[in-house]
Structures are given as structure tokens and as C-alpha cells.
Amino acid sequence: MKPLKDAQLGAFTFFASALPHDVCGSNGLPLTPNSIKILGRFQLLKTITHPRLCQYVDISRGKHGMTTSVGCPVVMLLLLITREEGNMTSSPVLQIAHEVLEGLEFMNKNGMVHRALSPHNVLMDCKGNIKLAKFGLYHMTDHGADVDFPIGYPSYLAPEVIAQGSFHPSDPSHDEAPLPSGPKTDVWSLGVLLFELCAGRRLLQNIDITERLKFILTLGCMDDIVTVLAEEHGCLDSIKALPENVLELLRKCLTFLPSKRPTPAELLRDPVFSEVSRIYTPYQKPVSLFSSSLRCAHLELPEDISDLCKDDDEDYLSQRAIDEVYHLWCLAGGDLEKELTNKEIIQSKPPICTLPKLKDVAGEAYYPLLEDEQSSLPQSNSSNELSSTVTLPLIIRERDTEYQLIRIILFDRLLKAYPYKKNLVWKEARVDIPPLVRGLAWAALLGIEGDIQAKYESIDKDTPIPTDRQIEVDIPRCHQYDELLSSPQGHIKFRRVLKAWVVSHPDLVYWQGLDSLCAPFLYLNFNNEALAYACMSAFIPKYLYNFFLKDNSHVIQEYLTVFSQMIAFHDPELSNHLNEIGFIPDLYAIPWFLTMFTHVFPLHKIFHLWDTLLLGNSSFPFCIGVAILQQLRDRLLANGFNECILLFSDLPEIDIERCVRESINLFCWTPKSATYRQHAQPPKVAGDNGFGKTATYYSSDYQDIPKTDLSREPLALCDLKAEMSPRISAEDLIDLCELSLAGPTKRTKTGKPKIVAVDIRTGEDFNRGHISGSINIPFNTTFSPEGELVQCPASGVLQNYRGRVIVVISHAMKSAFATHLVKVNFPRVCILDGGINKLKPTGLLTVPSPQI
Structure with missing residues (x-):
């Protein structure tokens, strides 16, 4: 990206043609507005960067189909050079021609032509380098089909373009659209531009449009078009005085027949440029983050690191990429349409000057050290403010310009050091992820590496499949409120990414909901289908392993059963009510988990939800589901089955930030093994880029822990459904209680254990051997035959531990005690898998000391 110090922002506006309101497409849906089609095609232009092209930054869609494109134009028109210097010598003409052709050739490699070359769009920066502006107008308007004005200027259009005449899809006089212009049309336009430079005047400017077009078409009868043009405009002597190589270049550009006219690539390699081309270094595209090529950051640090920030007058912001600064300007309240309205005309100085002063941000913020302990630089004047900003709601932080500047710079450095600094990416993502870099940050959290483009290109996305x-x-029903995803380009990319996934996973099938899963990745990586595919391919096996089998009923049923147990574990009162009215998760939660909530929430909420989801393990979605239910808790408890069905048919507004916050709290209270599923992803092998072996947010995934004799055993689905409370493994109990031969040591801040082991065996069995610190509450003395809690010392002890994680221990797997606790609204109740027998070989059981 271009640094701000070398760029100026400019904008141009145009109206997309309107569509009739009463016409639908072949699928029965309203036609996509042309302005949205333009917005979708524009996204590709943001990825095209070349020294000879003005960089596009953004596009906005205003009222009545007005579209505003923002880019980086430069200072001086070629026309000004003509007026100031008169006739040009051969060397500048050849240099200008060479630089224009470089830009045109790069466009052609990306499947584009300019079609609007004119003195207004061939610009020159302060260093004398040529840059082409508005090069994407022909592409984004579908070769002019989506606008009511012609693309290009008649004086500079090639004869074959003029011969086609004007065209608009709604014009009934045209049966079919003409073929799009090819690269050779720009060569003719360049020829006219160079001729004007050499002649020192504009051509065909003082005659009406009809006569002008007739004259251009009659040139086809001439052998030497250059001489005819010179005679017509009274500059024959000036043209004849040009060096032969310049005249030869003009003749080749102004070749009437397209079949004989060279392309930009052919002309660049013509001997006419043999001397000029020696001074130019071929453009090398920067190495992308995910590729097979080696990449490195050329960074030279002074011996004293503080020397980086000694200059108080240094404009550090000008070193940042123009897209970052434009993003910050928008955060600061910049309104492109409002600026254009106020100014009436685009000025050479852009509205970026309204960016709030970031001078108070100390220089070290622009050069963050990636290890905190190495930082000896002075703190920013506003560091206290930034520290307090971290505690503010996420939506406020994302709109704080200074905070976003510092976070963007930090993530930019971390991502450039990926995967070496993968752990630090995880650490900073726990704070928040800047929206500007969310796509790459998610890819890093998902462990994407390697040449993803080559892999994506190797997948057959064209052969028809069922x-x-x-x-x-x-696709036409998936997040179509979003302008980008609803555009034709969005649909094309959707189709390609989804098909690539289906083709590359022959053991799985396409289920409805896969499109919703794809949507966040495609939106964030709209111009990088390979990365969207790679992220989606890494996300599904982690969170939705085997969900897309042809017969996935056993996977779904196990998942929903574990979710039911999680509801009972965290909110037994709500669980009892929902079970009583028959409102089971099968009726509402399948779309939640099959799409990881993307079918339920709009994209802006999914981004915040998944920022945290990607830091958790595969059981974190259970906690999100419980958190959603708890936000609706009062309404659910007050309603019956029919009302609950209606409630979930149009889900009320959910506070996502509160949902995330409560999900984290629920996750921290959930023992790892409580969410064990035998159909989850198998443990990863050594060397795999898995989440469990990298930086950890809450805890590693239980599925990744090597299995031992103390691990949970698989359970038949019918047995799993018969239990209201989840089981936890013996190793989980030992870890949570920090059991050792010296006894339990784990305590909360209040001095009380976070977990309590309740041994429900008889007193005699308890005294023969029990877990140190556990309490003995025999089952037959605590509950009546009807399941009511009996008023006795044992029940009083239980009440003292309400709110703690209660692990029920017995001889065999008897869940009745735990079920009774849930039915009387005891939260956080679970059962020790395998009972006391699992712990006997460990040597951790103790017996009471003998009474003396």
C-alpha cells in the first residue's frame, strides 16, 4: 500500500443506471440494483497496486444509485506539461509512453482495459512518474452496461469502438451487447495522447461531435494517419521534426485496423523502447502473507532503539498505508458524500485534512516492540487514556480513532511476523481485533499456513456437480441485506468457494447452512477466495467435525444432548421449565450450531462473536447457546411451548457483547471433560497447527488431551440422554481439586474450594477410602422417595455449597442423586465418570485417622 506521504486522495462520482421496480429475475427475486453490482466489481480494484496506477481505496453507495470512488490521484496533468513546455523532446515522449504502457500491460494481466484514456486520466506525480487514473471505471460498470453514459472520450476512442456506437441494455433497438473492448483500444488512445504532446495542442476539440466521429472513421482510408492528422491540425512541420523512433511509435499506436495494431505488452517490447527500457526495473508484486515464496521485512534498527522516536516533529502517521489512514478518517467522523457536497468539487487537497490530530500519539506507538519486557521507551502522552479505553465497550473501542491506530499498527507488525509471532497474535486477539485486519487475524488464529492460492487453484470449481x-x-438468500455479498460478484465468489469446499471434501456433503458459514470468511476476504476457502476449511473440522456427513443424525443428537446437559449444569431452573413444556433443543438449536450462529445473527454481530469463538475450543459454542437462553430467560420462564416456538421463530434482539462476556464466564465454570463428545474431532498429531497446543484463551480442548485410564469413556447415546447432568473425568477432578498425596490445595479468593466432591456412598464405604476433602452425604438420607430434599444435616451441608461445582461420586454410575439436585435447582452439578473405582488405582484415596 502507498504511504500517505506519497499520496493525495481524490474522488469521482457517477450515477448507476436505474432498473424498473416491477421486474424480477429468473429466480423470482427483485433485480440486483446496478449500483450494488458496481460495488461488488469494485472490490477487485482495491487489490490492484502498481507504480503506474492510481490506487483505489474505497467506494460508497449513496442515494439514488450515486456511487463515489475514492483513490489516490496525483498532482499534474499531462496537458499542463504541454502548455508549460510546448513541444516535447523525444526522450520524455518515449518515457511517458513506456510508463503508460507499463500500467496498461499490468491492467491487461488482471483482465482489464482502461477505455477512458485522456489527458484528465493520465496523471503525473511530483517526481515526474506517470499514473493512470479511473482505470477501473470500465471494469466496475460491466463495460459500461450499468451506467447511462459512455465510458471514454470520443476524441480518444479507437475507431472500432466508435463504429459500435453507444449501447445500453434497456435500449430495444439493440439485440445484443457489443463485445467488450480489448487491450488494443487503449493503444490507439495512447497514440492520440502522444500526438497531442508532440504537436502541443488538443485534437478535434473545436468541431461538433458528428464531424469529429466522421473524421476519425475516414482515417481508415489513409496509409499514414499521423501525417493526415498533422496536416489537418496545421502541425505537419512539428511532427516531421520528430525523431524517427517517435514517429514510428505514433504510427504503430495509430494503426487503424485492430488486427494490425499491437497490444501494450507487444509494444513495450518493441525496439523503439530499447534505450528507454534500460532505466526501468520490472515491477515485482510483493509477496503475500500466505504463499510458497520466502518473505521478510527489511528492517534496520539503530543500536539505540529509542533513536527511532527522537524526532518530535516527525510525521509518523504519514508512514502508514493510505487505506489505514482513510479507515481512521472514517472512524473520526469523515463522511465522503458530505465532503463532496460541501466542496462541490474535488480539491487537490483531500478531506483527509479533517483527520483529528494524532500528533499526541508518541513515536514509539508507530514502532511497537513485540516483547513487552524489552520495551524501555517512554510512554505516550495519552497512554493512560488508552489504558482506560481498553475497558470500554467494544463498539466504542472500534470507533476510537487513536485506539484503532495503535491496534492496527501492532497487529500489522504481528501478522507480518506470522507464524513466528503466532502466540502474540493470540494474546492481543484476547483484547480485541481491529476490524481493518480481522480477516488476516482470523486466518492466523485458525493456523492457516502455506501456499493456499496454489491449493485453491488446483480444485476443480467448474465441472458441474449435483x-x-x-x-x-x-446463495440469493444468504445475508443478502449486505451490499457486497448480494452483488453478482459476491454470488460468483460464494459459488466458487462453496463448490471448492464440496469438491475437496468428498467424504462430506453440502448441507443447507454451509453458505451461512462461508459468509463471514468471504466478506472479510472478498478479494482473496483462497484465504476464505482455507479459513472455512480449518474452521469446520474444529467446531463442526462430521456435521456435514450424509447421515449426521448421531453427531447432531450427541451435540444437542450435551447442550441440554450444559443448560441443566448452568441454569437448572430454566432447564426444568423447558423440559416440562417439551421445548427441547432439537426445536431451535440445530440452526445455531450447524451454522455457528451465522444463520441467526447479522454479520456485524457474528464478527464480534467469532472474535471470541476462535479463541475458545470446540466446546465454547455450548456456552454461547446457554448465554443466549439466559438473555431470554425471563420470557422463557413466563411462557409455554407455543409462545416459546413463536419467540424463536423471530429471535429478539440479543446483546452480543453481553453474550460474549457471559459465555466466557460460563466457559470458565465448565470442567473440560463435561462437554466431551465421542464424535468430536480426534486428537491432533504432533506438529499439527492446532489450537490446543498454541496460546490458550481459556483452556485447551479436552479432545486434544491424550487419553489415559482416568479419561472419560464413550457412552451410548441412549445412556447419555438418560442423564440430566454431565459427567466429568477422574483426571479432571484431580486437576480441579489439585489432588495429591498431600491432599487438596485449590482454593478460591474467599478460601472456599471452587469445587466440592460429594460422596453419596454409605458411611461405611466412605470410611474405607475417599477423596481427601470430599464430604459424605448418603443418598438415602438426603432425598425422599419422591425426590424431595429432606430437611436434615446432610441437606444443610448441601445448601452451603450451592453455586459451587458439585461432583457426585458413587460406587457405580448412578445419576439419580444428581438428577434430584437439578430438579431442586442446584446449579453446576456433575457426575464422576466411572465412580470411585476410577480413583482406586491412583493412591489418592484416604481413610479417616483412628480416634484415640
């Missing part, structure tokens, strides 16, 4: 029909039906 799933194509279902994909075509689903």
Missing part, C-alpha cells in the same frame, strides 16, 4: 442446484438456490 450440489450446484442447491448452492444456486441458497
Whole structure:
């Protein structure tokens, strides 16, 4: 990206053509507005960077189909050079031609032509380098089909373009659209531009449009078009005085027949440029983050690191990329349409000057050290403010310009050092992820590495498959409120990414909901389908392992059963009510988990939800589900089955930040093994880039822990459904209680244990051997035959531990005691898998000391 110090912002506006309101497409849905089509095609332009092209930064869609494109134009038009210097010598003409052709050739490699070359769009920066502006107008408007004005200027259009005449899809006089212009049309336009430079005047400017077009078309009868043009405009002597190589270049550009006219690539390699081309270094595209090529940051640090920030007058912001600064300007309240309205005309100095003063941000913020203990630089003047900003709600932090500046710079450095600094990416992502870099940050959290582009390109995305029909039906219904995803380009990319996943996973099938899963990744990586595919391919096996089997009923049923146990574990009162009215998770939670909530929430909420989800393990979605239910708790408890069905048919507004906060709290209270599923992803092998072996947010995934004799045993689905409370493993109990031969040591801040082991065996069995610190509450003395809690010392002891994690221990797997506790609204009740027998071989059981 171009640094701000070398750039100026500019903008141009145009109106997309309107569509009739009463016409629908072949799928029965309203036609996509042309302005949205333009917005979708524009996204590709943001990825095209070249020294000879003005960089596009953003596009906005205003009222009545008005579209505003923001880019980085430069200072001086070629026309000004002509007026100031008169006739040009051969060397500048050849240099200008060479630089224009470099830009045109790069465009052609990206499947584009300019079609609007004119003195207004061939610009020159302060260093004398040529840059082409508005090079994407022809592409984003679908070769002019989506606007009511022609693309290009008649004086500079090639004869074959003029011969086609004007075209608009709604014009009934045209049966079919003309073929799009090819690269050779720009060569003609360049020829006219160079001729004007050499002649020192504009051509065909003082005659009406009809005569002008007739004259251009009659040039086809001439052998030497350059001489005819010179005679027509009274500059024959000036043209004849040009060096032969310049005249030869003009003749090749102004070749009437397209079949004989060279392309920009052919002309660049013409002997006419043999001397000029020696001074130019071929453009090398920067190495991307995910590729097979080696990459490194060329960073030279002074011996004294503080020397980086000694200059108080240094404009550090100008060193940042123009897209970052534009993003910050928008955060600071910048309104592009409002600026254009107020100014009436785009000025050479852009509205970026309204960016709030970031001068108070100390220089070290622009050069963050990646290890805190190494930092000896003075703190920013506003460091206290930034520290307090971290505690503010996320939506406020994302709109704080100074805070976002510092976070963007930090993540930029961390991501450039990925995967070496993967752990620090995790650490900073726990604070928050700047929206500007969310796509790359998610890829890092998912452990994406390698040449993802080559892998994506190797997948056959064109051969028809049976799933194509279902994909075509689903895409027009997936997050279509979003302008980007609803654009034709969005649909094309959706189709390609989804099909790539289906083709590359032959053991799985396409289920409805896969399109919703794809949407966040595609939105964040709209111009990088390979990265969207790679992220989606890494996300699904972690959180939705085997969900997309042809027969996934056993996977779904196990998942929903574990979710039911999680509801009972965290909110037994709500669980009892929902079970009583028959409102089971099968009726509402399948779309939640099958799409990881993307079918339920809009994208802006999914981004905040998944920022945290990606830091948790595969059981974190259970906690999100419980947190959603708890936000609706009062309404659910007050309603019956029918009312609950209606409530979930149109889910009320959910506070996502509160949901995330409560999900984390629920996760911290959930023992790892309580969410064990035998159909979850198997443990990862050594060397795998898994989440469990990298920086940890809450805890490693229980599925990744090597299995031992103390691990949970698989359970038949019918047996799992028969239990209201989850089981936990013996190793989990030992870890939570920090059991050792010296006894339990784990305590909370209040001095009380966070977990309590309740041994429900008889007193005799308890005295023969029990877990140190456990309490003995025999089952038959605590509950009546009807399941009511009996008023006795044992029940009083239980009441003292209400709110703690209660682990029920018995001889065999008897869940009745735990079930009774849940039914009388005891939270956080679980059962020791395998009972006391699992612990006997450990040597951790103790016996009471003999009474003397």
C-alpha cells in the first residue's frame, strides 16, 4: 500500500443506471440494483497496486444509485506539461509512453482495459512518474452496461469502438451487447495522447461531435494517419521534426485496423523502447502473507532503539498505508458524500485534512516492540487514556480513532511476523481485533499456513456437480441485506468457494447452512477466495467435525444432548421449565450450531462473536447457546411451548457483547471433560497447527488431551440422554481439586474450594477410602422417595455449597442423586465418570485417622 506521504486522495462520482421496480429475475427475486453490482466489481480494484496506477481505496453507495470512488490521484496533468513546455523532446515522449504502457500491460494481466484514456486520466506525480487514473471505471460498470453514459472520450476512442456506437441494455433497438473492448483500444488512445504532446495542442476539440466521429472513421482510408492528422491540425512541420523512433511509435499506436495494431505488452517490447527500457526495473508484486515464496521485512534498527522516536516533529502517521489512514478518517467522523457536497468539487487537497490530530500519539506507538519486557521507551502522552479505553465497550473501542491506530499498527507488525509471532497474535486477539485486519487475524488464529492460492487453484470449481442446484438456490438468500455479498460478484465468489469446499471434501456433503458459514470468511476476504476457502476449511473440522456427513443424525443428537446437559449444569431452573413444556433443543438449536450462529445473527454481530469463538475450543459454542437462553430467560420462564416456538421463530434482539462476556464466564465454570463428545474431532498429531497446543484463551480442548485410564469413556447415546447432568473425568477432578498425596490445595479468593466432591456412598464405604476433602452425604438420607430434599444435616451441608461445582461420586454410575439436585435447582452439578473405582488405582484415596 502507498504511504500517505506519497499520496493525495481524490474522488469521482457517477450515477448507476436505474432498473424498473416491477421486474424480477429468473429466480423470482427483485433485480440486483446496478449500483450494488458496481460495488461488488469494485472490490477487485482495491487489490490492484502498481507504480503506474492510481490506487483505489474505497467506494460508497449513496442515494439514488450515486456511487463515489475514492483513490489516490496525483498532482499534474499531462496537458499542463504541454502548455508549460510546448513541444516535447523525444526522450520524455518515449518515457511517458513506456510508463503508460507499463500500467496498461499490468491492467491487461488482471483482465482489464482502461477505455477512458485522456489527458484528465493520465496523471503525473511530483517526481515526474506517470499514473493512470479511473482505470477501473470500465471494469466496475460491466463495460459500461450499468451506467447511462459512455465510458471514454470520443476524441480518444479507437475507431472500432466508435463504429459500435453507444449501447445500453434497456435500449430495444439493440439485440445484443457489443463485445467488450480489448487491450488494443487503449493503444490507439495512447497514440492520440502522444500526438497531442508532440504537436502541443488538443485534437478535434473545436468541431461538433458528428464531424469529429466522421473524421476519425475516414482515417481508415489513409496509409499514414499521423501525417493526415498533422496536416489537418496545421502541425505537419512539428511532427516531421520528430525523431524517427517517435514517429514510428505514433504510427504503430495509430494503426487503424485492430488486427494490425499491437497490444501494450507487444509494444513495450518493441525496439523503439530499447534505450528507454534500460532505466526501468520490472515491477515485482510483493509477496503475500500466505504463499510458497520466502518473505521478510527489511528492517534496520539503530543500536539505540529509542533513536527511532527522537524526532518530535516527525510525521509518523504519514508512514502508514493510505487505506489505514482513510479507515481512521472514517472512524473520526469523515463522511465522503458530505465532503463532496460541501466542496462541490474535488480539491487537490483531500478531506483527509479533517483527520483529528494524532500528533499526541508518541513515536514509539508507530514502532511497537513485540516483547513487552524489552520495551524501555517512554510512554505516550495519552497512554493512560488508552489504558482506560481498553475497558470500554467494544463498539466504542472500534470507533476510537487513536485506539484503532495503535491496534492496527501492532497487529500489522504481528501478522507480518506470522507464524513466528503466532502466540502474540493470540494474546492481543484476547483484547480485541481491529476490524481493518480481522480477516488476516482470523486466518492466523485458525493456523492457516502455506501456499493456499496454489491449493485453491488446483480444485476443480467448474465441472458441474449435483450440489450446484442447491448452492444456486441458497446463495440469493444468504445475508443478502449486505451490499457486497448480494452483488453478482459476491454470488460468483460464494459459488466458487462453496463448490471448492464440496469438491475437496468428498467424504462430506453440502448441507443447507454451509453458505451461512462461508459468509463471514468471504466478506472479510472478498478479494482473496483462497484465504476464505482455507479459513472455512480449518474452521469446520474444529467446531463442526462430521456435521456435514450424509447421515449426521448421531453427531447432531450427541451435540444437542450435551447442550441440554450444559443448560441443566448452568441454569437448572430454566432447564426444568423447558423440559416440562417439551421445548427441547432439537426445536431451535440445530440452526445455531450447524451454522455457528451465522444463520441467526447479522454479520456485524457474528464478527464480534467469532472474535471470541476462535479463541475458545470446540466446546465454547455450548456456552454461547446457554448465554443466549439466559438473555431470554425471563420470557422463557413466563411462557409455554407455543409462545416459546413463536419467540424463536423471530429471535429478539440479543446483546452480543453481553453474550460474549457471559459465555466466557460460563466457559470458565465448565470442567473440560463435561462437554466431551465421542464424535468430536480426534486428537491432533504432533506438529499439527492446532489450537490446543498454541496460546490458550481459556483452556485447551479436552479432545486434544491424550487419553489415559482416568479419561472419560464413550457412552451410548441412549445412556447419555438418560442423564440430566454431565459427567466429568477422574483426571479432571484431580486437576480441579489439585489432588495429591498431600491432599487438596485449590482454593478460591474467599478460601472456599471452587469445587466440592460429594460422596453419596454409605458411611461405611466412605470410611474405607475417599477423596481427601470430599464430604459424605448418603443418598438415602438426603432425598425422599419422591425426590424431595429432606430437611436434615446432610441437606444443610448441601445448601452451603450451592453455586459451587458439585461432583457426585458413587460406587457405580448412578445419576439419580444428581438428577434430584437439578430438579431442586442446584446449579453446576456433575457426575464422576466411572465412580470411585476410577480413583482406586491412583493412591489418592484416604481413610479417616483412628480416634484415640
